Amino acid sequence: MSEASPEHHYKTDYSSLTPPKILLFDWHGTLVDTLDAMYSAMEEMLPQLETLNLVSRLTPEAECKKDEDAKLVRYIRIFRRLHPKILAERRVSRTEIFNAVFADDLDARRIAHNAYNDCYRSHYGEVKPYQEGIFEYLSAIKLLGIKVGVATNRSREFLEHELLIVDQGRWKTLFDTTVCADDVPEYKPSPDVIVQAASRLEAVADESVWYVGDSHTDMVTAYHAGVTRVFFNGAHWEERWIDRVIACKEQNPEAPQVVVDSFEQLMAVLAAVQQFNRDNGISLFQDDVNSVRPLPYPPRDPPPKRIEPDWHPAVVKLAKPRFILFDWHATLVDTLDAMYHAVDDMIPEFESLGLINRLITADQSKSPEDAKLVDHVRHYQELHPKVKEDRKISRTDIFEVLFGDDQGAKQIAHKAFTHHYRNHFGTVLPFEPNVKNMLIGLRNIGLGIGVITNRDREFFVEELKRVECNSWEHLFDTDICGDDTVKRKPHPDQIIEACRAVNLPVSKEIWYVGDSTTDMIAASCAGVTGVFFNGAQWDQSWLEKIFPGNERYPHKPDVVVNDFSEFWAMVLTCMNLRREE
Structure with a gap:
């Protein structure tokens, strides 16, 4: 040879x-190649971080050696699962993951490896x-x-x-x-x-x-x-x-x-x-x-590429913003732990609240995944385990999936959620490290900003005080909470009320930034610019599924951003484009 x-x-x-x-x-x-078993074990192990007391031992993002490590730590801290890009590419080992997210904490890494091994026993073999x-x-x-x-x-x-x-x-x-x-x-x-x-x-x-x-x-x-x-x-x-x-x-x-x-x-x-x-x-x-040496064997085929969301060409069609409204939970801040604990507590009460019989039918569901969630809640009176593992859907979206257009049922559900949320809320973290600086930057270039949230005012006021030691309170020109209007999102009432509060007409010059289909429906119905904040890192195929743009579900975002650095760049681009005209 x-x-x-x-x-x-x-x-x-x-x-x-x-x-x-x-x-x-x-x-x-x-x-x-033991990738299937490895990633299955990792996805089973990461939701256990809270019970293993490892969430607080994740490496602070500021101490991460690489930007990629910081993003991984943030994603695991918030969603308790691997970043979708890692799952799609299937290139990174559990050792790499644990070394990145626990850095020099050898004891935390040892606990994580042991928990992984316990999970791996259920999957290894192939x-x-x-x-x-x-x-x-x-x-x-x-x-x-x-x-x-x-x-x-x-x-x-x-x-x-x-x-x-x-x-x-x-x-x-x-x-x-x-x-x-x-x-x-x-x-x-x-x-x-x-x-x-x-x-x-x-x-x-x-x-x-x-x-x-x-x-x-x-x-x-x-x-x-x-x-x-x-x-x-x-x-x-x-x-x-x-x-x-x-x-x-x-x-x-x-x-x-x-x-x-x-x-x-x-x-x-x-x-x-x-x-x-x-x-x-x-x-x-x-x-x-x-x-x-043997006759040459071919190398392993490269993994399929993850299709990243790419709706950014729409930026050239966006109206120059005058005022920017933000969703609160899972957009500006992370309160996922308290939210899911409260939902877990309230769903077993559905029967006593008269809500089981008000769940929508399979043919009324938006997608097969929605129908499975409704069916699971109906039969087991709990969230489907995958929803809790993914940690990507807000309680508002959950109620939309379960009750559709039944406003009365959703009001009962929101009230029950509020009762249980009192037992859990407390820790409030910025969704990204530089959210506060981004908000200050928006104000510095002359834009007004506000918050639209389905969170009840008693919780929003307290959470606003707790995030970064009460340093956000002066940042917002208005805030409209779930109990400030008769109807909550996805109805446009809160957006309309926010515009009235700052004496601005409802128009595309008002941007609403949110992480859920509920947020985008509210923006579309109000007639403002809908900016979907893809903090959960859904891929393009999933976004097309949740925003089909068909006759039954016509509402779609005007643009998608994956993080606030992209959002900030987009705002500056829109401002500069209009200044040159």
Whole structure:
């Protein structure tokens, strides 16, 4: 077989590489694909953060090392689940997640890993090679006289079971050693698993040991162990962290020394190392790499791309804002814990409140998902577990789904919710760290701002005092609460009342920013500009489902923003566009 060279754009300095005597591999995401089980376990474990007392131990966003980590912490803190982009791309491991959200809190990470393992027992079992031909490639590496091992954060009970079933069990004899997280004191990025693996092979952890892994954590682990760092980019990262760290090796000593996108490229690297040493009169390995390597197997296909919401071209059609109204809960602030606790408490009272018989029928539901929620509440008198896991739907939207146009039923439900909310409300956090600065910025460019909320005034007034130590009270020109008008959202009464309070006509120059279909219906019915705040990070297909724009459900937002940095840029764009006219 002719010699091949790696095809990626990262250049390997073969003169600086110590030829490998041992090749150690990460397990998940490098040798095997256990993504379905891993993400199912993560989605089962994250809603337990509150009962595990880990919410308060999440890394403060200001202390996160990367913007991506801060966004992940925020999303997990608010929604207790993984960011949809992570779920769609399926590239990030649970170790990466726990290292990002708990940083240097080793005890919190240990608790999280243990809880994950408990959940993983319900899901593991389906395991397959990460790409075609791994057995053949590892067999070829062993023919070269290189010892092969696994160093993983996987627990021993899971690794042993997965070894028995992957590739019909024929991998069992491939490995000279396996070291798991429960064999050593600390999880990666501690170097313990690598150091232990080398020791079991009667070697020291030095650059003659190569560690092949698919994550930043793996590279940090290899750096701390003092071994050669090989980044396996089987997940096809497009904007890879390695682009940044390789460019700044002084600040990022964990930068990989070798980058490969497939096992075929790994064999090509070994062939190039062998050839370089031959040219310098040094004999390596027990056989010629190109004579033992298998015929090339294709790399793993890249994951499907998440379709990001992209309604931003509508920005050029937006009216220049004169006044901006904001929803409160899940737009400006996070009060999800109290809200869901109160809904949990009140739904079992539906029968005594006479609300069970007033739930809408399946044919009246907007979507099959809505019909399932109504059916679940009718039969079990509780929210569907998925709704509570997702933590993305407001109580107003829940009542809209359950009762449709029955205003009387919704009034009874809101009153019951208010009664129970008194037992839970208290903690109020900005939905994003810079919300206050954004609000101040809007005022500084001459825009008035206000709040429209279905929250009762007694709660809104108290929550306004509690958010960021009573520093928001002076920011709003008006606030209209759920009990200030006869009808709450999705009726337009509150928006109309807010415009009256600030002596402005109801028009498209009034923007209403909210996170729910209820908010957008209210904006549309009032005739103001509806800005959907996609803090829950719904993808484009879901937005098209909840805003179908058909005859039965005609109301759609004028524009969608995913965070307040996008919103701020959009406001400035609209202001600048109109100033140039």
